[in-house]
Amino acid sequence: MSIVLGANQYGKAEVRVVKVTRDDPRHEIEDLSVTSQLRGDFAAAHLTGDNRHVVPTDTQKNTVFAFARDGIGSPEEFLLRLADHFTGSFEWVTGGRWTAESYAWHRIHVDGDPHDHAFVRVGQETRTAVVVADGGERHVLGGLHGLTLLKTTGSGFEGYPKDRYTTLPETRDRILATDVATRWRYLPGADVDYNAVYADVKRILLEEFTRRYSAALQTTMFELGTAVLEAHDEIAEMRFSLPNKHHFAVDLAPFGLDNPNEVFYAADRPYGLIEAQITREGIDPADAAWEGATAFC
């Protein structure tokens, strides 16, 4: 029996880079956590300890900081620059996977005016980006996680099969809450203003969540994906991973009180986990773009 090396990649994870643009007194800040992973011919290092192909992870980290000196622009463009650099500089590096989380800062307002150089971290959601290089191909994913949404009514769950283990009561009036985690894949070659698309996708997710009665989180998830794909031709597909953050009405009868859906126990676990790919008919599934993404997205 012989033992062989399978797929491999390596690099530096979670390089925290903060870029301040200070061309004038009104500073700009960009705050990213970047992971760089190279793919290619690294067999000798794994098999014999020959490091001649191993671009150090330390060098990959330094490259992130050096490239930040020219500005970041959008996480997607920054990762594309890194992909082109590593695949263009070392002929045995045939591809890789570069990912970023980006953290938003808003200017602090003082007496109603935005401050030039003082910021407050915006805790709402974390933006994500992925670039996968596979030979000459470039796959770009945008995304976000931790966008917590809740509506206090306009949601129910009925009509499901019942067996001897079913205790869940049917309802047409429940709290619907989730932490949206989603990624979307840009059509290859599309000319994209990544920052503008990100802002618009987030707007659509928020607005669409409110629009209709939700018969199930599955229905709402499909509506979110449909709305984004209908508005953005440059997006090929969306993937979602949505926890159903259950809020259970507490029985207050032992205390002589009614509870007309006003007092809830917010359970943190277990939670329903609702996931799907929402795609355009007939498009190339581009599996390479998603390889290495945890779970659904």
Ligand SMILES: O=c1[nH]c(=O)c2[nH]c(=O)[nH]c2[nH]1
């Ligand atoms: O929106 C829901 N989808 C489900 O699949 C499900 N299952 C469950 O117990 N409650 C819910 N709610």
